Amino acid sequence: MxxxxxxxxxxxxxxxxxxxxxxxxxxxxxxxxxxxxxxxxxxxxxxxxxxxxxxxxxxxxxxxxxxxxxxxxxxxxxxxxxxxxxxxxxxxxxxxxSKEFHAQKSAKKRHYCYTIANRKVRSVFDRHVLLYPKPLDENRINQALSYLIGCHDFSAFKASNSQNPAKVCNMYEAKCIREGEFLKIHFVADRFLYKMVRTIIGTILMIEKNSFNPSKMKEILDSKVRKNAGMTISPDGLVLVEVIY
Amino acid sequence: MxxxxxxxxxxxxxxxxxxxxxxxxxxxxxxxxxxxxxxxxxxxxxxxxxxxxxxxxxxxxxxxxxxxxxxxxxxxxxxxxxxxxxxxxxxxxxxxxSKEFHAQKSAKKRHYCYTIANRKVRSVFDRHVLLYPKPLDENRINQALSYLIGCHDFSAFKASNSQNPAKVCNMYEAKCIREGEFLKIHFVADRFLYKMVRTIIGTILMIEKNSFNPSKMKEILDSKVRKNAGMTISPDGLVLVEVIY
The missing domain is CATH 3.30.70.580 (Pseudouridine synthase I, catalytic domain, N-terminal subdomain)
Structure with missing residues (x-):
């Protein structure tokens, strides 16, 4: 046994x-x-x-x-x-x-955090962050993120070579917290599509860079078309911080 | 010109x-x-x-x-x-x-910080910290550090091969702050002897490991004898954080 x-x-x-x-x-x-x-x-x-x-x-x-x-x-x-x-x-x-526990199937939520160092000059102590030199406004980012909360088809943020036909995720939390020079962008969902978080981050940066209305995020989400979203950003800023059972 | x-x-x-x-x-x-x-x-x-x-x-x-x-x-x-x-x-x-500014001679104080990760298991995210598994008491450490504050001959903490005859330093601050699992030990002085901070940290760990009375630090300082102090600890936990002019 x-x-x-x-x-x-x-x-x-x-x-x-x-x-x-x-x-x-x-x-x-x-x-x-x-x-x-x-x-x-x-x-x-x-x-x-x-x-x-x-x-x-x-x-x-x-x-x-x-x-x-x-x-x-x-x-x-x-x-x-x-x-x-x-x-x-x-x-x-x-x-x-117990044998009833299954690391994948028993998991209810996954929590990821992406960190952006929002300053002009690199630091030798930077680890697992994306350096982004232009000022970012966490209020605008939080507004854009708010459209992602809830049960949605996230096809717009899927990897282009994704094979999995299930595109619906239940996003419980999507928020940006500023800690000095660092922006920490948190996502809690039942599941995430391949490259989804990094493509959402790329979309946020595209919206900020072009000073689009934060509601652009809703437009992109609703379109379900990958090419409307931003680029898939470097994985180095992304950390799985929690699995909730 | x-x-x-x-x-x-x-x-x-x-x-x-x-x-x-x-x-x-x-x-x-x-x-x-x-x-x-x-x-x-x-x-x-x-x-x-x-x-x-x-x-x-x-x-x-x-x-x-x-x-x-x-x-x-x-x-x-x-x-x-x-x-x-x-x-x-x-x-x-x-x-x-101006030509009156001199990076070394104009400096009034130097501020160093040594970081100890006070937990049993290493972390893959540890950088520039000393891992120390046994529980450390920051109150006892602060008591030991208090004896170092003021103008003293720090010969007890000098490197054994030190050539510089001047051993007196004016220590303005020596304190330990706990931030969760991390102990940050700060030193502010007009000058530091070669390997002095790392030997003070080694002495703190020797005092804690043996449950000596924190006043042991004063005894060692007053003796001015290097062999009474603890070992010189790894440089990786030590950071120069400020130079004050």
Missing amino acids: STRYKIEIEYVGTNYFGSQKQVKVDTIQSKLEEALCTLTKQNIKIILSGRTDKGVHAAFQVAHFDCDYNIYNNGKFLHSLNGILPDDICVKNIEEV | STRYKIEIEYVGTNYFGSQKQVKVDTIQSKLEEALCTLTKQNIKIILSGRTDKGVHAAFQVAHFDCDYNIYNNGKFLHSLNGILPDDICVKNIEEV
């Missing part, structure tokens, strides 16, 4: 081809499975709460896996696991859960 | 052998002088407000230099300079100053 474990993970995505396992390239999933297999001597497959794209980071990602190994028989399991993992991936917590 | 310029600099010290120019190794000074020479086609020597040790960072460092080049004739001087400099060094500001 195998045991199901839930793990909470943190990673810097810069050096990985996204979270999901792929052939011949390093991904978060492959690195975690390798480390778990090394430690347990079992062939472990993990299920993540959802995919993060190439270059996107996570301050809080969740996965589960089943195995016959009892991690509680090894007082240093977590410590050993982090010793094997590369420095840019860290398991913060591991615990036994 | 040459012009004196003051520059404000930011750097991550990890890849440099300290700030001061040395033969055959990369330092902050050599990189700045190279970039300024490239841009002005003049042989420029800069004077920094003071040395930072190998691996120490600066959020605010100051230097001056004299040259015949008028930077105001080039609207993009700062932008071009930062284009030439490596990513881990950035000049934030440049301005003409």
Whole structure:
């Protein structure tokens, strides 16, 4: 009778081809499975709460896996696991859960945050931010974001090569908070389409750059046409900050 | 008639052998002088407000230099300079100053901050912090630090190979502030001895680890004997945050 474990993970995505396992390239999933297999001597497959794209980071990602190994028989399991993992991936917590828990299917909401450093000159301490030199108005941005809240077809912000036919997401929160020079743009939804957050950020910057009315966002959303939206912005500013069960 | 310029600099010290120019190794000074020479086609020597040790960072460092080049004739001087400099060094500001200004001699106070991440597990987002797993009590640390405030001979915290005979520093501020998991330990003094801040931090950790009375700090300070103090801690947690004129 195998045991199901839930793990909470943190990673810097810069050096990985996204979270999901792929052939011949390093991904978060492959690195975690390798480390778990090394430690347990079992062939472990993990299920993540959802995919993060190439270059996107996570301050809080969740996965589960089943195995016959009892991690509680090894007082240093977590410590050993982090010793094997590369420095840019860290398991913060591991615990036994019931077989009803499913990291992907049980997840109710995902929370992402995109950070913009809104100043002219780069800083040597900048990490995981987009440098944007022209002044941004968080009130106008919040007005534009407000049109995204609710249940909508987000086709306008989907990746052009997206295969998934389901385009409806329920956006619970979309807001911009200024912390000094930094703008933190938060999104909480039941699900996100591939590249959706980064394309919304690109659309915000397009609206601001051209001084469009913030209601332009509603127009683009309603059009459901990808080419009306802005460009897909760099993944480096994007962090998965929470998965809510 | 040459012009004196003051520059404000930011750097991550990890890849440099300290700030001061040395033969055959990369330092902050050599990189700045190279970039300024490239841009002005003049042989420029800069004077920094003071040395930072190998691996120490600066959020605010100051230097001056004299040259015949008028930077105001080039609207993009700062932008071009930062284009030439490596990513881990950035000049934030440049301005003409009177010949009476001297980056080192005019400086009244230096402000350093050392950051400790006080938690068991490393984080992939840790940068320029010391990870310390056992709980630290900021009240006890502040009590120990209080003995350092004032005009003292800091011989107990000097580098063992220090050549400079002047060991008296006037410490204006020494305090520890907790920000969640992070302890930020601030020092403001007229001058600092080589490795002094890092040896004070090592002494604090020695006092905490052994549950010594915080007055142990006074005992060590008064002894003026280096071997009574703790070890010199990693430079990665140390940042020069301000130079006050």
